[in-house]
Structures are given as C-alpha cells and as structure tokens.
Amino acid sequence: MALPALPALSLDRIRQDWLGNVRGDVLAGLVVALALIPEAIAFSIIAGVDPRVGLYASFSIAVVVAITGGRPGMISAATAATAVLMVTLVREHGLQYLLAATVLAGLLQIVAGTLKLGDLMRFVSRSVITGFVNALAILIFLAQLPELTNVSLLTYVLVAAGLVIIYGFPFITKAIPSPLVCIIVLTGLSFVIGWDGVRTVGDMGALPDTLPVFLIPDIPVNLETLMIILPYSAAVAAVGLLESLMTAQIVDDLTDTPSDRNRECIGQGLANTVTGFLGGMAGCAMIGQSVINVKSGGRGRLSCFCAGVFLLFMILVLGDLVARIPMPALVAIMIMVSVGTFSWSSIRNLRDHPKSSSFVMIATVIGVVATHNLAIGVGIGVLLSGLFFAWRLSRAFSVTSVLSEDGRTRTYTVDGQLFYASSEDFLRAFDFREALDHVVIDLGQAHVWDLSSVAAVDMAVLKFRREGAAVELRGMNEASRTLVDRLGIHDRPGALDRLMGH
Numbered sequence: 001m002a003l004p005a006l007p008a009l010s011l012d013r014i015r016q017d018w019l020g021n022v023r024g025d026v027l028a029g030l031v032v033a034l035a036l037i038p039e040a041i042a043f044s045i046i047a048g049v050d051p052r053v054g055l056y057a058s059f060s061i062a063v064v065v066a067i068t069g070g071r072p073g074m075i076s077a078a079t080a081a082t083a084v085l086m087v088t089l090v091r092e093h094g095l096q097y098l099l100a101a102t103v104l105a106g107l108l109q110i111v112a113g114t115l116k117l118g119d120l121m122r123f124v125s126r127s128v129i130t131g132f133v134n135a136l137a138i139l140i141f142l143a144q145l146p147e148l149t150n151v152s153l154l155t156y157v158l159v160a161a162g163l164v165i166i167y168g169f170p171f172i173t174k175a176i177p178s179p180l181v182c183i184i185v186l187t188g189l190s191f192v193i194g195w196d197g198v199r200t201v202g203d204m205g206a207l208p209d210t211l212p213v214f215l216i217p218d219i220p221v222n223l224e225t226l227m228i229i230l231p232y233s234a235a236v237a238a239v240g241l242l243e244s245l246m247t248a249q250i251v252d253d254l255t256d257t258p259s260d261r262n263r264e265c266i267g268q269g270l271a272n273t274v275t276g277f278l279g280g281m282a283g284c285a286m287i288g289q290s291v292i293n294v295k296s297g298g299r300g301r302l303s304c305f306c307a308g309v310f311l312l313f314m315i316l317v318l319g320d321l322v323a324r325i326p327m328p329a330l331v332a333i334m335i336m337v338s339v340g341t342f343s344w345s346s347i348r349n350l351r352d353h354p355k356s357s358s359f360v361m362i363a364t365v366i367g368v369v370a371t372h373n374l375a376i377g378v379g380i381g382v383l384l385s386g387l388f389f390a391w392r393l394s395r396a397f398s399v400t401s402v403l404s405e406d407g408r409t410r411t412y413t414v415d416g417q418l419f420y421a422s423s424e425d426f427l428r429a430f431d432f433r434e435a436l437d438h439v440v441i442d443l444g445q446a447h448v449w450d451l452s453s454v455a456a457v458d459m460a461v462l463k464f465r466r467e468g469a470a471v472e473l474r475g476m477n478e479a480s481r482t483l484v485d486r487l488g489i490h491d492r493p494g495a496l497d498r499l500m501g502h
Helices: 011-019 022-047 051-068 080-093 095-114 117-123 126-142 153-171 178-193 223-255 261-277 287-295 301-316 327-341 344-348 355-371 374-395 423-428 451-466 478-487 495-501
Strands: 076-078 283-285 398-403 409-418 438-448 470-474
Touching: 011 301, 022 051, 022 076, 022 080, 022 178, 022 287, 022 301, 022 327, 051 076, 051 261, 051 283, 051 301, 076 301, 080 095, 080 223, 080 283, 095 117, 095 223, 095 261, 117 223, 117 261, 126 223, 126 287, 126 327, 126 355, 126 374, 153 178, 153 327, 178 327, 223 261, 223 283, 223 287, 223 374, 261 283, 287 301, 287 327, 355 374, 374 409, 409 423, 409 451, 423 451, 438 451, 438 478, 451 470, 451 478
Parallel strands: 409 438, 438 470
Antiparallel strands: 076 283, 398 409
16 A cells, blocks of 8 residues: 655745744744843753753754754743753652653654544633743743842843833834843843843853753663653653743744744754753743734744844853853843733733623633643633533523323433533433323434433433333434444433443
8 A cells, every 4th residue: 555645745834934034033933032041041940850851952952953944933942831840850860861761852842743632632721821921921930030129229120221212113113033142232232331240141050061862861761760750751741842832832822923832842853852852851932932022023033043142142152251140130021021920910800701601701710820731721721711611501591392282292402512421311300100101302403412411311211211111213324323323321221220230
C-alpha cells in the first residue's frame, strides 16, 4: 500500500513566516532577548541549578521552536511553570536526572502532537482562557514585587521613568519598540551616572562564557531510572503543552491569525528533546514574552529565532554590558506586560455575562494564583465549565404526554439531550402506576448519549412492562438506536432483576 503524499511546503508561507516582517521581527527579538536573560537566570534559581542551565535552555528552545513550532510570533523558552516541577527531582537526584527528564518530556510532547491531542484545546471555554490570561497577568506583576520591596527610592524613580518611556515614546515614533528604548536609555544613564544601590542583571547570577555542547545525560539506563523521571516528565509535558497552547490561543487573538496546535505540540517536544542534550532545562511558550514580542512588532518565526540568537550572543559576547542593565528597566517592561495582558473588559463584563461564566473565570484566576500551577487552575476552570454546561443542557430537557381518547394509550414525547444529568428528570416524567395497555415513548426530538441515559430508557421500559403495559420506543435517530441496541438490556431475559440489582 502506498503511503499518502505529504502536503507540499508552501514557499509563500515560508517566505511570509521568515521574511514578511524582517525589521519588526529583528527589533522585537532583541527586546525579548534582553527580557529573557534575568528571567532565565531566575528560573534556574527556582529549579536549583546553575544559571547557565536556564540560559542555554532559553536559547535552544527559542531557536528550535521558531523552526518547528505551529505559532509564528510566539516566544518559547525556559519558564517558571516547568521549573517549579523540577525542584524535587534536582534536589534528590541532581542535574543529570533533570536533563534526562527534559528529554523524556519532549518525547512525550511529540507523541501528544502525533496523536493530535492539541485539538483538545477546543474544549477549553473562553471563560477559562480569560481567567488564565488574568491569572498570568497577576503572577507576572507579583513576580516583580521582590524588585520593588526593600529597595532605594531611586529604584522607584527608575521604574516610573521606564514606564513613562514605554507608554510615551510611541507618541513620538513607533519605528523603534519603546521597551527597547527604555532599556537603552536607562542602561546608558547608569553608565553615565553610575547609580549605586540599584540592582542589575549581573546581580541575578553569573553569565556563561562558552557555547552549549551536546551531551548525553550521565544516568543509569534502566527501568528504575525511568520510574524516577517519568512522573516529572509527564507533569512537565502536560503543563508545558497546556501553557503553550493557551498562549498560542492568546497570540491568535492578538494577531488575528491561526496556529497549528498539533504542530506546536511536536515543535515544543522537539525543542525540549534537543535542549536536554544541550544541558538545558525544559521550557514552553511564555505569555509575557509573547506579548512583549507582539507589542514590539514581532509577527513571524524570525522574531523567536532572533530572540534565541541574540540571547546567546549577548551573554557570550556582550556579557559585561548586559550585566549592567538595571533591573528597574526590565521591571517596567514586565509591568507593562502585566497591564496589557490583563483583560480589563472582563471586570466590566462581570455584571452582564452569565453568572456561571463569570464564576468559571474567577475560579480559574484564584486556582492559578493560589497554587502558582497553571495546570491546576485551568483544570478547575475546565471542570467547572463542563459541570455548568451539563447543568444548562439538562435544564433544556422536557417530557410531555398525551392520553388517547380511549384512555388506554399514552404517548410520551421526549425533547432534548438525554444523558447522565437529565436521566433522573426523564424517569420522573413517567407515571408508572397509571393503568395503561400501551405506552409510546417518542424519542424523535431527543438524542441518547451515554450509558446512564441507556439505563434510564431500560428502566422506563421495564417498569411499564412490570405494570402490564406494552411499550414502544419510537423515532430514535440512527446513533441513538445503535447505542440503545448495543448497551440496552430491556429485551433480554431477566432484564428487570438485573437492572434493579444495580
């Protein structure tokens, strides 16, 4: 059997992704690279490893995802969401196990993309996405508080000056991204004036001075090792894909362009696999840096690629200069990101939107902020969305009945979706004590969905038969009929005893 032909690569698509916005992508990539340095160092500290592990990871992930990912213009690198999951593994087993777990997490993500699990994002409601965005905006702002507490007055002045530049410079010209201007101006002033007591990027940790090299994690290759790293790898893979796909959705909305979710899963997996062999930690898409990229004019794959290349260039060649960048400049940029990321309209809409949607949004925010775990918060939101949807669907369900003129036949007409949440209402609608010769249950306006609803149909049929009435099921569509015929037991010997026994 011949293999199906692969779709031809579109040269126009490749040209657009890489060369359609060269100037904007290069400048945006430079801004993102500058913001990535202190974050990569901070995430390394969170995971309990040397700063170079996070910096190498950010370079590797950004470059590989730029080529293989499914969302042009989105930034991926080392993140806090994945770093916090590795803390225990590093503490108990060391760096080499972290590298192995990173490789395995990447392989799991590749499998997820191959199985098209990225399509599951369609089941994440808009309320959950809004809650996710708002929670991340809050977390981004809270992450800046250590740089704003127990500091000199000059630090606050510099942060305020940075915000003035960021929001004011676009009124002069939009040719140069205002966050880049903020970094250049405040860094230049620090060289001229020489501020004392103001933290710089260099205070976050030492920058590496050599290129990353390919290495195979130095661990025993056996089942025991697999059992050690598998739980961490699975958690990293799930959280990384969740954050990446949610971020992709946000960038889709910001740019009015679509993304390929399953390709993004595979791209993230390839990036993490490569990164583990280059001495880096696992990562994923970053909403903060992605927003910086978009707001700085980045749209194509070149922006993420440049961010990774510039990051490596700056830490290796311009390390002394980069180390002098004042942290207030980066804090101002991240405050801008948090303010721009937060969906302020969601606050205004609390009164107008359905209460269930608002509750889901708020619960997602609380879950993420309280646990600092995106997977838990989004999981809470998705669960609540499903429960509220099932409740609303069960309410849009009714059963009406008509008695024949001779009083011996009653026809029950079922309207709506018959599933686990509406099966009790379905059974309550019948009067099993009524003396009838014939009962018709018309399901022409209904759909039978699951085992609970099939059991409810069985129970109704068997209870009427127990009272001496002949029962006719009428009007079922093909899918409902197939399900009832396959799972139903009302026509089998001893059916009533079996059903009542459960």
